[in-house]
Amino acid sequence: MDLPPPSSAVSSSPPSHALPLASNHDRPSSSASHLELPSSSSVIDSDPLTQGSELERHPRGKRKRTAAKDKAILEAAYAANPKPDKAARLAIVNRVSLNEKEVQIWFQNRRQNDRRKSRPLSPQEIAALRYGGMQILSSDPPTFNSSFSSDNSDTSPAANSMSRLEPGVASPPHSDPRSSGSFDEVEKTPDVSREPRRCEDTELRERHHEMVTPAAKAEHKENALEASQSQSSSVGYVSNRWNAASSLPTPSTLGRAENSFTLESLPQPNCASSTPSKYVLPAPQSKSRFRLSLSLEGKAEVIPSDPTPPRATLPPPSSEDLQSLGPVRRLSLHRSHSTSAITLPPISVLTNSLRAQGGVGLPPRLTRGRSRDVLAWESCCDTENREDLLTLQAKHESNGSAIAAITLLRSSSSSGSPLQPSNSGKRNAPSSRVAPRPGLAKKPKLSRAMSSAAKLQSSFSVNEKTGQQRNPEKPRILIKQSGHDSDKENWSPDEEGNPRFTFSQPTADPAPRRRPLPWSPKRQHPRRTSARNSPEPYRTVLGSRSNTAPAVYPHARRGGGGKRDQSSPKLEIYEDSVGARDDDEVERFMRGEVSPSKKGDVDAVAGLLSLSQGNWR
DNA sequence: GTGCTAACCTATTCATATG
DNA sequence: CATATGAATAGGTTAGCAC
Numbered sequence: 001m002d003l004p005p006p007s008s009a010v011s012s013s014p015p016s017h018a019l020p021l022a023s024n025h026d027r028p029s030s031s032a033s034h035l036e037l038p039s040s041s042s043v044i045d046s047d048p049l050t051q052g053s054e055l056e057r058h059p060r061g062k063r064k065r066t067a068a069k070d071k072a073i074l075e076a077a078y079a080a081n082p083k084p085d086k087a088a089r090l091a092i093v094n095r096v097s098l099n100e101k102e103v104q105i106w107f108q109n110r111r112q113n114d115r116r117k118s119r120p121l122s123p124q125e126i127a128a129l130r131y132g133g134m135q136i137l138s139s140d141p142p143t144f145n146s147s148f149s150s151d152n153s154d155t156s157p158a159a160n161s162m163s164r165l166e167p168g169v170a171s172p173p174h175s176d177p178r179s180s181g182s183f184d185e186v187e188k189t190p191d192v193s194r195e196p197r198r199c200e201d202t203e204l205r206e207r208h209h210e211m212v213t214p215a216a217k218a219e220h221k222e223n224a225l226e227a228s229q230s231q232s233s234s235v236g237y238v239s240n241r242w243n244a245a246s247s248l249p250t251p252s253t254l255g256r257a258e259n260s261f262t263l264e265s266l267p268q269p270n271c272a273s274s275t276p277s278k279y280v281l282p283a284p285q286s287k288s289r290f291r292l293s294l295s296l297e298g299k300a301e302v303i304p305s306d307p308t309p310p311r312a313t314l315p316p317p318s319s320e321d322l323q324s325l326g327p328v329r330r331l332s333l334h335r336s337h338s339t340s341a342i343t344l345p346p347i348s349v350l351t352n353s354l355r356a357q358g359g360v361g362l363p364p365r366l367t368r369g370r371s372r373d374v375l376a377w378e379s380c381c382d383t384e385n386r387e388d389l390l391t392l393q394a395k396h397e398s399n400g401s402a403i404a405a406i407t408l409l410r411s412s413s414s415s416g417s418p419l420q421p422s423n424s425g426k427r428n429a430p431s432s433r434v435a436p437r438p439g440l441a442k443k444p445k446l447s448r449a450m451s452s453a454a455k456l457q458s459s460f461s462v463n464e465k466t467g468q469q470r471n472p473e474k475p476r477i478l479i480k481q482s483g484h485d486s487d488k489e490n491w492s493p494d495e496e497g498n499p500r501f502t503f504s505q506p507t508a509d510p511a512p513r514r515r516p517l518p519w520s521p522k523r524q525h526p527r528r529t530s531a532r533n534s535p536e537p538y539r540t541v542l543g544s545r546s547n548t549a550p551a552v553y554p555h556a557r558r559g560g561g562g563k564r565d566q567s568s569p570k571l572e573i574y575e576d577s578v579g580a581r582d583d584d585e586v587e588r589f590m591r592g593e594v595s596p597s598k599k600g601d602v603d604a605v606a607g608l609l610s611l612s613q614g615n616w617r
Numbered sequence: 618g619t620g621c622t623a624a625c626c627t628a629t630t631c632a633t634a635t636g
Numbered sequence: 637c638a639t640a641t642g643a644a645t646a647g648g649t650t651a652g653c654a655c
């Protein structure tokens with residue numbers, strides 16, 4: 001946007017969105033600034049917008065840089081609360097040489113920066129990596145039109161690199177003839193499922209960071225590149241963080257061209273023993289010749305495994321290292337064997353075995369890609385374990401390791417690298433942005449209302465607009481998507497931006513205009529306070545389910561704007577009625593057993609689940 | 618139901634800092 | 637000088653509230 005010419009001594013009309021400056025630095029627009037400004041700033045300003053800090057603004061002129069001191073304060077405040085409300089902002093304003101508007105903008109930019117850093121690799125980046133630097137690239141052209149297409153495009157050997165994380169942790173050099181290469185392909189699931197996996201991978205990386213040898217670290221970049229190859233196109237940054245993180249740091253990934261972990265080297269997962277024999281997957285005795293790939297239908301396919309170039313080898317992990325993997329890891333590794341056995345145990349089996357291993361609380365890291373994240377999905381219907389699992393996972397998510405991983409990934413392949421062209425000029429260019437449609441002045445808006453999640457909502461829930469009554473006994477499933485369509489691809493029950501199967505409960509409010517956020521404490525803004533909002537507008541009936549939702553903050557409801565209550569990091573799950581019947585419906589839904597009209601909308605979920613239901617071919 | 622407001626978002630521009 | 641970073645804006649969405 002072009003600012004008014006600097007000449008204007010007093011600019012005419014302030015932008016409509018200009019906030020009243022409430023800071024201690026508020027000053028009349030005409031008043032000269034008495035603030036000590038950052039050194040370089042020049043007082044040019046007459047722009048009303050900048051009057052709060054009129055010192056420097058610049059229509060076209062210089063912009064002031066936030067003073068280091070202020071920045072430190074802001075950073076601290078951001079760390080404490082990335083989304084300060086008005087009161088918090090004012091408190092910050094009192095501590096810095098910025099007005100409220102500037103503080104607000106600073107926080108906005110800061111959040112944006114965070115998201116930017118955590119966003120996934122763009123398709124262009126992926127393509128660049130794919131064609132520019134990888135030797136094990138597949139011949140299939142990258143398709144970035146959709147997450148599914150891109151995923152499917154990764155059925156090539158190069159795509160195998162996608163998910164080698166867990167195995168790799170304990171993995172000896174890929175050259176190990178015993179290693180099975182089939183694990184990875186199991187993870188070829190729609191993007192929606194990747195977030196949980198990302199958490200696991202991230203922690204996995206952190207866990208084994210100490211194990212990483214210098215040589216292994218040297219290969220991080222390569223690993224990152226490999227990981228990016230399997231990126232799907234339209235993934236939200238969350239899902240892609242998952243991907244990137246998954247492959248990033250793990251030495252494990254180093255050795256795997258074909259999944260390199262030795263089955264024998266790993267302790268037998270408990271789940272194997274607790275799983276019915278038919279689900280027990282025999283450990284491959286030789287390197288698998290097949291891989292699993294995700295079909296367009298979302299089903300797993302067994303395809304011949306192409307050999308991949310040898311890679312630098314890492315010393316086999318010590319027994320302690322393997323032990324450190326924990327039961328979850330072992331389970332994952334064990335499941336990887338199933339790629340050759342084709343059939344996966346039912347979710348319940350896996351879950352039970354996990355519980356047997358990890359006790360009541362499911363290990364927070366046992367999250368996989370969507371299709372593999374059986375626990376995560378089951379936890380949607382699990383009224384008892386959700387909180388521990390999700391809370392821990394949220395905690396893990398908050399450690400910033402994913403962002404750091406992505407940052408590392410990006411930096412490692414950023415400018416100067418032939419693999420990834422610099423994108424600095426268009427930092428916010430959507431990673432999956434499609435070419436602008438000719439003839440459209442504006443970029444097409446995402447049809448949020450008709451997203452699959454929205455369709456689900458319309459199908460399963462009452463039409464809030466029309467107020468059309470539904471069968472009160474029928475659970476209403478409201479998918480509260482996190483925001484954009486890109487986010488919906490990140491569906492996962494246990495991460496931010498997940499599909500939140502919300503069972504709306506008729507509210508006591510006779511005429512609620514909007515369905516209040518159940519757990520969000522009332523906004524501090526006076527306008528937001530209302531007697532309408534009962535403390536518990538919705539009764540959650542699935543036990544503590546509603547309270548055990550995964551933390552979605554700070555990215556809860558990304559995109560789309562709207563007031564997000566950062567203090568409401570829980571899933572929003574409601575029900576019309578209490579009872580097993582609802583649970584049954586939920587389970588059926590989670591299994592994809594929905595009516596034909598609904599099924600089309602939840603095919604993503606169904607495809608996801610298909611992998612866990614032995615829907616292999 | 619509509620309008621207003623506030624808050625948030627993404628996308629973008631561009632000044633500034635940095636190597 | 638190219639690039640990265642950060643400040644600022646525009647445009648959009650959503651929610652709460654009042655009418």
